[in-house]
Amino acid sequence: MFRPGTDETNVQYEDVLCNFCHRAWDPEDPARPLIEGHHGSHLCGECLSIAYRAIVFDGRNDRTEGQTCTMCLEARDDETWQSPEFADACVCRRCVKQSATALEKDKDYTWRRPVG
Numbered sequence: 001m002f003r004p005g006t007d008e009t010n011v012q013y014e015d016v017l018c019n020f021c022h023r024a025w026d027p028e029d030p031a032r033p034l035i036e037g038h039h040g041s042h043l044c045g046e047c048l049s050i051a052y053r054a055i056v057f058d059g060r061n062d063r064t065e066g067q068t069c070t071m072c073l074e075a076r077d078d079e080t081w082q083s084p085e086f087a088d089a090c091v092c093r094r095c096v097k098q099s100a101t102a103l104e105k106d107k108d109y110t111w112r113r114p115v116g
Helices: 045-057 093-105
Strands: 034-036 042-044 080-082 090-092
Touching: 034 045, 034 093, 042 045, 045 080, 045 090, 045 093, 090 093
Parallel strands: none
Antiparallel strands: 034 042, 080 090
8 A cells, every 4th residue: 555645656665555554665674575466555574474374373264255355356265364453454365375475585585484
């Protein structure tokens, strides 16, 4: 997501926010990467770690009927993690796994998927 009032012709790093915690992206922090989904949705490494633990290790499923994933915009049947802070932000298991794989391959960041 983008900070409200962002000039879309001149987007700055601090205008790019995680949809799940609303913290701004800091490209200089290799421990806090950001991955982009559809239509300007973003998931930071911290929220990805929380979602990964909740879905993969704890078997948690916050999915509600008809809810769509913030990242892929699909209403999927797999497990979903919902942001505890922002009820409109949720991410499906498939997006969690794909995001984890993508961030681990990115040499600019030190993010690694949680281990059980």
